[in-house]
Amino acid sequence: MKMRFNRNIMFYALCTLAMVIMIWFGLNTNLDFGINQNEGVTYPRGRVVEVISDNTTVDETGLRRGRQDLRVMLLTGENRGKIVEAQNILFIDAAVHARVGQTLVLFFEQQEDQL
Numbered sequence: 001m002k003m004r005f006n007r008n009i010m011f012y013a014l015c016t017l018a019m020v021i022m023i024w025f026g027l028n029t030n031l032d033f034g035i036n037q038n039e040g041v042t043y044p045r046g047r048v049v050e051v052i053s054d055n056t057t058v059d060e061t062g063l064r065r066g067r068q069d070l071r072v073m074l075l076t077g078e079n080r081g082k083i084v085e086a087q088n089i090l091f092i093d094a095a096v097h098a099r100v101g102q103t104l105v106l107f108f109e110q111q112e113d114q115l
Contacts (some may be wrong), residue, residue, distance in 0.1 A: 040109055041107065041108065041109050042077055042108045043105055043106065043107060043108065044074050044075065044076045044077035044079070044080075044105075044106055044108055045074075045075040045076045045103055045104070045105055045106070046072035046073060046074050046075055046084075046086070046103070046104055046105075046106050047072065047073050047075055047101065047102070047103050047104075048070050048071070048072055048098050048099060048100050048101060048102045048103075048104065049071050049072065049073050049083060049100065050070065050071040050100065051068060051069075051070055051098065051099070051100060052068075052069040052070060052071060052085070053068065053069045054066075054068050055067050055068070056068060056090055056097060063090075063092065063095050064090050064095055064097050065090050065091060065092075065095070066089075066090055067087060067088065067089050067090070068087070068088040068090070068097070068098055069085065069086075069087060069088075070085065070086045070087070070088055070098055071083055071084070071085055071086075072084055072085075072086045072104070072106065074106075074108075075103070077108070079108075084108075086106060088104075
């Protein structure tokens with residue numbers, strides 16, 4: 001009985017030590033890695049004003065895949081009211097087929113030559 005009790009104490013002590021180490025490493029980890037990678041990226045809302053081209057097809061699973069070229073009026077952000085050209089790439093995780101008048105959330109990245 002005493003041997004079993006000692007094993008349980010040893011098991012709980014090792015688990016507690018492991019948790020303390022994981023928490024310590026978690027608190028001391030640099031979490032700024034995503035900030036520098038997304039510099040110049042914003043997520044404004046925009047309304048589709050024109051579908052320039054639609055090169056999408058429906059695959060065998062019924063999902064639409066391919067690419068659309070769009071003209072979008074930005075509704076929010078510092079470029080509000082500006083009309084920009086955008087690409088809508090449809091794949092398994094993001095298959096929103098855009099239509100004129102539809103409001104979308106955009107991944108907007110300022111290009112260096114536009115600064």
